[in-house]
Amino acid sequence: MMSTTAQIKKIYTLLGKHGLRDQKDSIVLSFSAGKTTKVSRMSFNEAAALIGHLVSLDPEENSISKMRNKILAMAHEMNWTKVTGNGVHALDIEHVNNWCISKGYLKKKLDDYTYSELPKLVSQFEEVYKSYLKGV
Structure with a gap:
C-alpha cells in the first residue's frame, strides 16, 4: 500500500x-x-x-500524539469501531470526531485541538471512558 x-x-x-x-x-x-x-x-x-x-x-508534537493516542485507545476499548472491507474491526475515527465536535469542550475535531487544549479534552474523555467501564 x-x-x-x-x-x-x-x-x-x-x-x-x-x-x-x-x-x-x-x-x-x-x-x-x-x-x-x-x-x-x-x-x-x-x-x-x-x-x-x-x-x-519535537517534544511538543510527541506529547500531542500521546494525548491523541490515549483518547483513541479509550475509544477503541469502548468498541468505537467499524468493520472494514476485509472484515477487520478498525477504530471509527468519524465517531471520535463526532463526539469531539458535539461533546468536546471546544466543539472541534480531535486533530484540531492544540497542545495546550488537549489535556482538558483527555480529562473530559476519561470521564466518558470511566462511565463506560461502570456500565460493563
Missing part, C-alpha cells in the same frame, strides 16, 4: 517545521531503503516510520 495523502501532507509539514525540506530527498531515500526520493512513492509503512521519526524530533 502506498503512502496516503494525509501522510504526505504530514511529512511535508514536519519537514518544514524542522527546517529539513532541503534534505527531503536524502531523508526519504534512507526511509525507503534506497527505493525512492519521492514521498508519494513511499510505502504506507515507510511513510509512517518517517512521520514517527519526525514527530520524535
